[in-house]
Amino acid sequence: MHRATTVLVRVVSSQHRASTSHLLLSGPRRHASFGTNPLEWLRAAVSPGLRQQRSNREIDAAKRTKAEDESQSVFDTVAPREEKAQKDSSSSVGMxxxxxxxxxxxxxxxxxxxxxNKLGRQISGKPIDSAILQMTFSEKRAGKRIRNMLVVAKSHAALKGIDRKKMIIAEAWVTKGSKSYKRLEIRGRGKMGIRVHPDSRLSVVLKEGKTRGELLEEERARKLKRIVSAGLVREDTPLRNPRSMWTW
Structure with missing residues (x-):
């Protein structure tokens, strides 16, 4: 009798589970709002106004691509953005x-x-590349700071349309800073002095001028012009105050 009661309880519990599972399956879905495509629900939740922001031309192009290739999604076939033309920073030709x-x-x-001021006089009048090279190998402490300044000035001048190959340092000058820090300097016999820590700044003006090749050619022509020789053929020039006899 006890064994039959146990079998009956097991049958009832199994029927209860089946009915409960049937109710859970037959009931409404918790994620029925996904619809057929969960990606559409996700894109709508993240950016609701995405579809309204697209133009009609882009939507038509996406639909045509979708019709041609059914394996791709509509969101994968949207027309890409127009890329802007990148400017070549290495050359300013055409700007x-x-x-x-x-x-x-x-x-x-x-x-x-x-x-x-000594560094300013060293780079004044030289091409920008030559000045940067001078400051790169300069033993002065301020050479590195001036070199960085010249590199930045060169890039900024190129944005204004100045040719990099013809860029020279037309002017260079030094001005004192607005502040001069003063510190006490201990002296002998209980005395003290004042040590001044000055500030300065270097300014340059970049313009288009002669390149390094043109400067070397002019220097070569100048040196060749200074060479004077008798030559193989004497010029047709009259002799002035000739002597009565040959001197050799």
């Missing part, structure tokens, strides 16, 4: 000329204006 010169300067940094 509109905005200005015939470009002025640039360093920030105020701790250095004497007398020391900085």
């Amino acid at each position: 509109p000329r905005q200005s015939d010169h470009h002025k640039y300067s360093t920030a105020n940094f701790k250095i004497s204006h007398r020391k900085l």
